[in-house]
Amino acid sequence: MVTATVAAALAVSAIALVAFYAPVDQDGLNQKIFYFHVPIALTAYAYFALGALKAFLYLWKGDDERDLESYVAVHLGVIFGLLTLVTGSIWAKISWGHWWEWGDRQLVLFLILFLFYCAYFMLRFSIEPGPQRASISAVFALIGVVLIPISFLAIRLAESLVHPVTFTRDGPQMAGSQFTTFFVCLAAMLAIAYTLYRIELAGKRLDQHLRELRELLT
Amino acid sequence: MRRYLHDAAVLARKDVLLELRGRETLPAMLLFVVAGLVVFHFAVPTEESEDVGAGLLWVVILFTALLALVRAFVAEREQRLMDGLLLAPCDRSAIWLGKSLAVLAFLVLTELVALPAFAIFFGGLGWGTVAGVSLANIGIVTVGTLLAAMASVTRARELLLPLLFLPLAIPIVVGGVGASISDDPGRYLGFLALYDAVFAIISWASFEYVVSE
Numbered sequence: 001m002v003t004a005t006v007a008a009a010l011a012v013s014a015i016a017l018v019a020f021y022a023p024v025d026q027d028g029l030n031q032k033i034f035y036f037h038v039p040i041a042l043t044a045y046a047y048f049a050l051g052a053l054k055a056f057l058y059l060w061k062g063d064d065e066r067d068l069e070s071y072v073a074v075h076l077g078v079i080f081g082l083l084t085l086v087t088g089s090i091w092a093k094i095s096w097g098h099w100w101e102w103g104d105r106q107l108v109l110f111l112i113l114f115l116f117y118c119a120y121f122m123l124r125f126s127i128e129p130g131p132q133r134a135s136i137s138a139v140f141a142l143i144g145v146v147l148i149p150i151s152f153l154a155i156r157l158a159e160s161l162v163h164p165v166t167f168t169r170d171g172p173q174m175a176g177s178q179f180t181t182f183f184v185c186l187a188a189m190l191a192i193a194y195t196l197y198r199i200e201l202a203g204k205r206l207d208q209h210l211r212e213l214r215e216l217l218t
Numbered sequence: 219m220r221r222y223l224h225d226a227a228v229l230a231r232k233d234v235l236l237e238l239r240g241r242e243t244l245p246a247m248l249l250f251v252v253a254g255l256v257v258f259h260f261a262v263p264t265e266e267s268e269d270v271g272a273g274l275l276w277v278v279i280l281f282t283a284l285l286a287l288v289r290a291f292v293a294e295r296e297q298r299l300m301d302g303l304l305l306a307p308c309d310r311s312a313i314w315l316g317k318s319l320a321v322l323a324f325l326v327l328t329e330l331v332a333l334p335a336f337a338i339f340f341g342g343l344g345w346g347t348v349a350g351v352s353l354a355n356i357g358i359v360t361v362g363t364l365l366a367a368m369a370s371v372t373r374a375r376e377l378l379l380p381l382l383f384l385p386l387a388i389p390i391v392v393g394g395v396g397a398s399i400s401d402d403p404g405r406y407l408g409f410l411a412l413y414d415a416v417f418a419i420i421s422w423a424s425f426e427y428v429v430s431e
Binding site: 112115127139140143147150 | 406416
């Protein structure tokens with residue numbers, strides 16, 4: 001409840017900041033999708049990292065709860081990954097005139113990750129529930145988090161100058177007001193993400209209890 | 219350490235022997251790799267640029283490797299051999315290493331035909347390509363064997379393996395094609411070596427969790 005309230009408050013202030021505070025730069029109004037696209041992408045990474053962390057804990061300690069948490073995190077990560085692809089695609093259409101831009105390495109990376117994590121679901125739901133399914137899912141989730149930097153390197157190797165690189169080694173290339181807005185947007189997105197994670201987890205747990213009860217009754 | 223390598227070698231030898239007696243996988247791979255190159259010749263205009271040809275070679279190698287990987291755990295599953303292997307007094311990752319070595323042997327034998335065939339059909343087989351293929355083989359078999367073990371316990375079985383494998387193989391293609399067509403193949407070969415090392419360690423460490431029930 002508290003997290004949901006914080007998330008809602010942050011989301012409202014983020015939208016207000018994007019609409020009224022953040023300046024319109026040389027790219028025009030369409031640049032504002034940046035405040036949604038990038039936080040969504042970073043949140044998706046956070047979900048994948050969380051999924052891998054829980055997977056690692058499952059393999060280490062063997063608690064079924066960790067398996068469920070890992071699955072929920074990856075599930076939401078895929079949804080946010082899809083949103084990244086959609087918002088990125090819209091941005092590409094407006095900036096460059098195409099819905100898809102192979103030169104945009106971040107989008108390509110998300111496409112690879114999206115394919116990879118979709119296979120996670122195919123794998124998971126093709127094995128009978130039980131410890132083997134949990135450990136295979138966990139191993140796959142761990143591979144995923146290693147695939148992110150490797151794919152990133154691969155895509156960097158193929159090099160492109162099309163995508164604007166916002167964060168370089170010299171720090172963010174943004175004006176102060178842009179950075180504040182971006183930061184609030186990121187915080188809002190992470191709060192929403194955490195709330196969604198808690199809600200889905202509670203739902204899944206309820207589901208499980210219900211199934212156990214039903215089995216006891218029959 | 220010596221014991222471990224011995225176990226892996228024995229397991230690899232078992233797979234090679236099975237293949238020599240059954241002759242199921244290797245002939246299929248050899249035929250597939252040549253047929254694949256011919257199909258691609260008609261699908262893509264390779265005369266216009268040598269770079270296109272290099273791309274085709276990598277696609278064909280990847281799909282041929284998939285053929286071997288799909289077959290990798292068939293005996294274990296159909297004859298319930300895996301239970302016996304798990305009971306054997308050896309480290310479980312030795313099963314992975316043995317299987318990887320066997321698949322690597324099949325893949326290398328296939329490439330001994332594929333690379334000359336590619337050179338004859340499309341021309342332009344450089345040292346970069348050969349070095350790239352050698353390094354990529356290791357990455358393909360290490361990750362591929364782990365994923366094949368995963369896929370072999372699912373209901374979907376063979377259907378699932380390409381879905382699991384292809385997203386993970388994209389960096390191999392980037393490194394491989396880069397090594398084939400770039401003027402400076404060193405970077406791409408280094409990347410392939412990095413990929414090999416990272417995924418070999420992960421596969422080695424996690425194989426035990428995949429097979430134990």
